[in-house]
Amino acid sequence: MTTDGVPALGTYAVDGRNGRVGRVMGRVGTYVQLRPPGGGQEWDCPPGDVQPASMGEVLRARVREVNAEGRLP
Template identity: 45%
Template structure:
């Protein structure tokens, strides 16, 4: 995939390859794999098929949003430990 094929419109910010982003239209997260044919190509975090998303529908994730899934897992484990459950 050629990541330099499309020119960036004035005022548009191009997310870097490998950046974790949020598709606001589908409410899904993904890794930026490329910019081609007027779309941003996102791949699911755990792997899978890339999907084309309009640049206006993609925004970078903030540090707090990136950490949420990990934080939830750690909290669940701590709660289970406090209840005497084995994980």
Template identity: 45%
Template sequence: MTGAIGVVMAEYGTRYYLRPPHGGCEWDAPRTDIRPATVTDRIRPALNEANTRSSTGGVL
């Protein structure tokens, strides 16, 4: 997953195992590909949803 936000569930060797913040399927990524989420990273999904809702008249 590229650009995904996840909660670190475990670390094994050089890989992190992450899960979406509100649950879902776990995935793994190399330690070198992981960084702390910025404020912008955290609010982007909610902003995208609000923009979609406003452009579709409230229907998703």
């Protein structure tokens, strides 16, 4: 967790506006960028709406990423 309360880069977080879980990829301006588990397009979330992901949410996100990596083209 950073000093402003935003989860650290590379960790999982929840967008409090809609409940989506994503990996913290960075910051652009005043927004935190989150990427869905398994890849996909990043989205911006205001820092005040970013919450640390629970252990269960982290586990589900990791399973999605592993499943996405194992898919054949």
